[in-house]
Amino acid sequence: MKVLVPVKRVIDANVKIRVKADQTGVETANVKMAMNPFCEIAVEEAVRMKEAGTASEVVIVSAGAAQAQETIRTGLAMGADRGVLIQSEAALEPLAVAKLLKAVVEKEGADLVLMGKQAIDGDNNQTGQMLAALLGWPQGTFISKLEKNDSGIKVTREVDGGLEILDLKMPAVLTVDLRLNEPRYASLPNIMKAKKKTIDTFSPEDLGVDVSPRLETIKVVAPPPRKAGVMVDSVAALVDKLRNEAKVI
């Protein structure tokens, strides 16, 4: 079974985000970048499947600027076999990424796509679902557990109010949630091996995909700063404030 793991290069989760003065986006100059944490979980799961013998090959794919190659290398150092970079300097929207991924899935003949449920930059939570729709494949989103069986794959989804268990036919698209696993950090021998692994580079044109934007960003603004809280001296005062000031009860 060949597993494709799409990954995204995002601003490191520990960096405090600042909005650019001209409100066109967030500041990325001189900001530490890293693999999207949900993508790391997907890579970890794929590598575990490889180690368990259920996956034969793990291919990391990323769409983005040339530096996305670094993110792919991080996945290779975790234990993936090789990488595919779809190089584009343009800002890629979820639908464009889903179309690019569809082209790579077909080119590679992948049996399973394992990806993060969303990227922590845009928080769109769309690409996996769009990809499944474009491919006409079953999808299991927000999964916290997966089990390969003879007929397909059994996944546990984290949904509002509980867990949902689905049996999916293969091939399928899975998007992973936080509790699926704890990603490893690369070992020195694997870092050294990652150097020799190949990364093939394509452009959107090579894959015949039109990535021109369909959305227009009008402006990006930071959320208003949180006001300091107040201490109330009784439950009655709290209820009063919730009812009459916050108007939530």
Add this chain to the structure above:
Amino acid sequence: MDFALSTEQRLLVESLRAFVDQELYPHEAEVERTGELRPELIERIKAKAIEQGFYAANMPEELGGGGLDHVSTALLERELGKASFALQSIVGRPSNILQACAGDQVERYLLPTVRGERLECLAMTEPGAGSDLRAMTTRAEPDGSGPDGKGYVINGAKHFISEAERADFTILFAVTGVEETARGPRKKITAFLVDMGTPGFEVRRGPTPVSHRGHHPCELIFTDCRIGADQVLGEVGRGFEVANTWLGATRIWVAANCVGRAQRALDLAVEWAATRKQFGQTIGRFQGTSFKLADMATEIAAAEFLTLHAAWKLGQGAMTDQDAAMAKLYASEMLGRVTDHAVQIYGGMGLMEDLPLERLWRDARVERIWDGTSEIQRHIISRALLRPHGG
């Protein structure tokens, strides 16, 4: 000139940061509180370090080590240096001097140490021989007591010996004779490999230092301790040459430790300065604080460049004693200033044991003393300047 890290170096740093964050930081408070490393903790960290390939990462691949180049080793020392010294010492970096092992010594001492099965400690310093190492009085006299009719009997004492409590053997430097030189008689020093448990060899814990809790400098006492002639490391009478060949880089690693720790102190100080409010604004808005931060960041960068540059020259086979001395001198003194500023920025909280800052400040003090005091480093640098001029 290319200052960029390679992809492997970047990945190594990322991975080491995760290791330090997940495996070392969580145990710092315990080590500071108890002053001890629990055996289970040592085993756990060591096993993880071996699993990650960080153990003996400094040793060549053909010996089973990680095969890191020297700049990468400096990066490793920088990242590990951020954590408590006692904890980060568990991630073994066998002394390079073991590469001088020959014959049976390779299987007895070098390879098991690289595999993490044995641990070495380096014994040079004596109560009467600190900066002036040649003043050492521990003697190894040929007495023919070895199985081959050769061998030595050792008498004397070493102190301030790191890792001796946990070590399986020591790399001992002792006097084996006197030679006549143009400047008068000079002691001949020989390096030996001596197993713990050899009769006449005792290890005891020494006084408790202010820096590096959980790391216990020890005293090594030799009383008619008999060893075989096959336990000489390198050539008889050439101990300092062996040391100079293999230990010259140690000062770069000390410098790298200092850079990592200073960076951690700066990170803490920046976070505090950006959030702590006094007189209606964050204290970072006061120049008294912000200019300190600017100086700290600048000095750390300068120390880091000196350190990485010395490591790079080492890799090129072009490093001089002066390069290593400059990196060690500047980085260790920088660490003293940076941790002092960081405590000042924190105010009273900076001195509380609840934060890692007071420890960073305490731990900084030893760096200007061990592995060659600042004065010895200045001596090395100034001699390199003046000697060509006959001064």
